[in-house]
Structures are given as structure tokens and as C-alpha cells.
Amino acid sequence: xxxxxxxxxxxxxxxxxxxxEKAVSAYGSSLSExxxxxxxxxxxxxxxxxxxxxxxxxxxxxxxxxxxxxxxxLSATLKAGDSVTILPAVAGGCN
Amino acid sequence: xxxxxxxxxxxxxTPLIGLPKLSPKAQAGAPPVRLxxxxxxxxxxxxxxxxxxxxxxxxxEKSGALKxxxxxxxxxxxxxxxxxxxxxxxxxxxxxxxxPENTSPERTQLLKMWGAEIIYSPAAGxxxxxxxxxxxxxxxxxDWVFLYQYGNPANTQAxxxxxxxxxxxxxxxxxxxxAGLGTTGTLMGAGKYLxxxxxxxxxxxxxxxxxxxxxxxxxxDAGFVPELxxxxxxxxxxxxGAEDSVRRVRELLQVEGIFAGISTGxxxxxxxxxxxxxxxAKVGADIAFIVxxxxxxxLSTGVYNEDGDADAIxxxxxx
Numbered sequence: 135x136x137x138x139x140x141x142x143x144x145x146x147x148x149x150x151x152x153x154x155e156k157a158v159s160a161y162g163s164s165l166s167e168x169x170x171x172x173x174x175x176x177x178x179x180x181x182x183x184x185x186x187x188x189x190x191x192x193x194x195x196x197x198x199x200x201x202x203x204x205x206x207x208l209s210a211t212l213k214a215g216d217s218v219t220i221l222p223a224v225a226g227g228c229n
Numbered sequence: 230x231x232x233x234x235x236x237x238x239x240x241x242x243t244p245l246i247g248l249p250k251l252s253p254k255a256q257a258g259a260p261p262v263r264l265x266x267x268x269x270x271x272x273x274x275x276x277x278x279x280x281x282x283x284x285x286x287x288x289x290e291k292s293g294a295l296k297x298x299x300x301x302x303x304x305x306x307x308x309x310x311x312x313x314x315x316x317x318x319x320x321x322x323x324x325x326x327x328x329p330e331n332t333s334p335e336r337t338q339l340l341k342m343w344g345a346e347i348i349y350s351p352a353a354g355x356x357x358x359x360x361x362x363x364x365x366x367x368x369x370x371x372d373w374v375f376l377y378q379y380g381n382p383a384n385t386q387a388x389x390x391x392x393x394x395x396x397x398x399x400x401x402x403x404x405x406x407x408a409g410l411g412t413t414g415t416l417m418g419a420g421k422y423l424x425x426x427x428x429x430x431x432x433x434x435x436x437x438x439x440x441x442x443x444x445x446x447x448x449x450d451a452g453f454v455p456e457l458x459x460x461x462x463x464x465x466x467x468x469x470g471a472e473d474s475v476r477r478v479r480e481l482l483q484v485e486g487i488f489a490g491i492s493t494g495x496x497x498x499x500x501x502x503x504x505x506x507x508x509x510a511k512v513g514a515d516i517a518f519i520v521x522x523x524x525x526x527x528l529s530t531g532v533y534n535e536d537g538d539a540d541a542i543x544x545x546x547x548x
Contacts (some may be wrong), residue, residue, distance in 0.1 A: 145444050182449065190251035190453025194468070201434075201466035219468065222444055223452040225379065226306075226411050226437050226548055 137161040145221050151179040152228055159206040166208040192223045236273045240283055241391045243271045245399040250484045253508045260513030262504050268520050274315045276522035280447055281414055284387035285376040300373045304363035306356055306546045308522060309378050314343035327363040329355055329543050335526040341433035355443035357453045376486050378412045380456035388418025396517050407500040407518040409492050410434040413458040420462045434466040435499035437492050440543040469495035471539040475532045490522040492548030519534035
């Protein structure tokens with residue numbers, strides 16, 4: 135199965151792993167494959183995103199602006215042209 | 230009944246307004262897809278946070294935690310502080326707000342107008358930093374009353390007893406509820422109520438995506454998930470960037486005449502996405518979304534001007 139090339143936006147706090155690149159490309163037909171590919175290209179990054187095989191509590195990942203936790207989590211599927219954004223969890227809204 | 234004994238008695242019962250022009254047209258033969266805006270700017274100080282503030286203060290008075298003349302402490306990016314400041318002024322409490330320094334000047338002016346004291350937290354780290362500093366101050370001043378909207382069940386209760394039932398009464402055919410994700414109180418309270426009434430109602434969170442400075446945490450452990458948040462109440466969650474939010478808030482103004490704050494643009498963007506999906510699937514939908522506040526407090530950003538753009542709010546907390 136051919137794997138889609140995906141653009142991944144990296145938050146400031148994780149850029150030390152990507153040589154300060156704001157956006158990187160990686161392959162994967164699911165989020166879990168994408169994270170494996172990211173970790174292969176940027177060693178240590180995977181461990182910052184996952185803990186015991188689950189997304190870390192303070193990490194949010196979005197596929198085309200939608201939170202993956204409501205799209206099947208790590209098994210969420212990806213297709214060519216999708217964009218993935220990684221963000222730390224912050225307080226916000228109209229507080 | 231439009232006569233009230235005092236300002237705070239007039240809280241809630243805000244209008245639910247149809248958006249006939251912004252609602253997308255259904256395909257031939259398909260049922261209509263309709264958007265409905267709950268105008269929370271029609272509350273006493275002009276935001277949905279009046280509900281949260283009143284419920285938290287009433288609960289603290291009832292429990293005996295809040296005594297006459299006491300000092301209230303709260304982390305806020307503006308609206309909750311403004312609501313608390315008004316009620317505190319009327320009831321004779323002092324208010325200390327911890328607010329990120331990168332919020333619009335109007336919010337500072339309004340807080341000071343009602344006599345609140347402001348402690349600024351650094352822009353880097355955004356609201357997370359305001360919450361952290363407020364927790365530290367609360368520990369140093371055990372005599373102050375820390376209402377803490379991110380973890381106070383009275384915040385959720387305000388929407389379970391107010392916002393949710395009001396929407397259901399006005400729109401029993403509701404299929405989707407869309408609101409902003411901050412303390413998560415609105416989504417948890419109104420969402421839970423609506424799903425109890427009809428388990429098929431979809432509860433959709435729209436989270437403002439800020440500029441980089443707000444995510445400039447020192448480490449990932451400084452991340453923050455409000456204690457009130459319960460993932461099971463929500464069905465989908467979107468992160469909406471400044472550009473989409475600004476585009477939608479101007480569209481709401483220009484097409485339907487509704488002058489809303491910028492975070493409402495993020496909520497409308499998610500609501501329109503849901504509406505388009507319903508049209509494509511040829512299913513009917515009644516989508517209610519929250520207008521958190523009006524645009525007055527954000528005029529200084531210039532985003533409502535014809536040549537205004539989203540860059541104007543880069544680095545600023547706009548929700």
C-alpha cells in the first residue's frame with residue numbers, strides 16, 4: 135500500500151527535534167504510521183508525542199484542523215494532501 | 230417578562246437568532262440545514278461569562294466560602310473577570326484578576342472600570358501561565374476566595390441549568406451544538422443537558438488556534454487540560470486558526486448584521502463546516518452555536534476594518 139506524504143506542523147516546543155523546522159514531511163496511511171516515520175526521521179520526537187502507546191495528555195494532534203481523539207486516535211487514516219498540526223494543550227476560549 | 234428587580238436578575242434567556250443567509254442551501258429534495266446563533270452578548274456585561282460568574286459566586290456564598298468584604302481571585306483572559314468585577318462591585322467584594330499581558334486594552338479598561346485589580350502574567354505561555362500564577366497566589370493568600378472557573382462545577386452547572394435548557398426550549402429539533410472550548414464549562418454543561426434530552430445531538434468543540442507565542446511553553450508538562458473537561462460529552466473537536474476566525478466574524482457581520490467577538494468566528498467556522506457536511510449528505514440539520522460576546526472589546530485589533538487582516542491578532546489572546 136502506498137503511503138501518503140503528509141505535511142506536519144511542529145510547535146515551537148518540539149522544534150529542537152526537527153532542527154527548528156516549523157513544518158516537516160512524513161509518510162503514513164494512519165496517524166500511528168506517521169508518528170513512526172516522524173520518529174525515524176527525528177529521533178526522540180515520537181517519545182514526546184506518545185506515552186505507553188497512547189497520545190500524551192498534553193499533546194493535541196489535528197488532521198485538517200480536526201482533533202484526532204475524535205477520529206479514531208492513532209488509527210485515524212491519512213491521505214495525500216492532508217495536513218497534520220501538533221499543538222500542546224492550552225487554556226483558551228472566551229474566558 | 231422583561232422587568233427585573235436588578236441587573237443580575239436579567240441574566241440569561243438570550244435570543245436564538247436564525248441565519249437565513251449564511252445557512253447553506255440544501256440540495257433539491259433534501260431537508261433544510263439551518264444555523265442558529267445564541268446571542269450571549271445580551272447578558273448584563275456582554276458575554277456568556279456572566280452565567281459562569283453568577284453561578285460561581287452564588288455557590289461560594291451558599292457554601293460559606295465567600296463572606297462579606299472578601300477578596301476573590303481568578304485567572305482570566307478578560308470576560309470572566311469583567312463579569313466577576315461587575316457582580317463583586319454590586320455585592321461588595323474585591324476582585325483580583327490574573328490576566329495575560331497580551332489581551333486587548335479594552336479588557337483592561339473594563340476590569341478597572343468596575344474596580345478590579347489586575348496582575349499580568351507573561352504573554353509567553355498564554356492562559357496556561359495565568360492559571361499557574363493564579364494557583365500560586367491562591368496558595369499564598371489562603372484568605373482569598375479562589376473561584377477557579379476551569380475546575381469549578383458551578384461553571385458547568387450554569388450552562389446545564391441555563392444555556393442548555395434555553396436552547397432546547399427554543400429549538401427542540403436541534404441536531405448539533407457548537408461552542409468554544411476554553412474552560413469547557415459551556416460544552417460540558419449545555420452539551421450534557423442536550424444529550425440527556427436527545428442522545429443523538431452532536432456536541433462540537435471549536436478551539437481557537439493562537440499565534441506561536443501562546444504555545445511558547447517552557448516544557449510540555451506545562452500543558453493544561455481544564456479539570457472540568459470530560460471528553461465523553463463531546464463528539465468532535467476542531468482547532469480554528471486566526472485567519473478563518475477573522476474571515477467568519479466579518480462574514481457574520483456583513484451577511485447577517487451580527488457584530489460578534491473574534492472567538493465567535495472560530496465557532497461559526499466549525500458550525501459552517503458541519504452545515505456543509507449535512508448538505509452534502511442530504512440530511513437536515515438544526516445547528517445552534519454560541520456567540521460568546523460582541524466585537525466591542527476587539528475593535529482596537531482592527532480586524533473589523535475592510536483592510537484588516539488576521540495578522541493583527543498574531544501574538545494576542547483573542548478569545
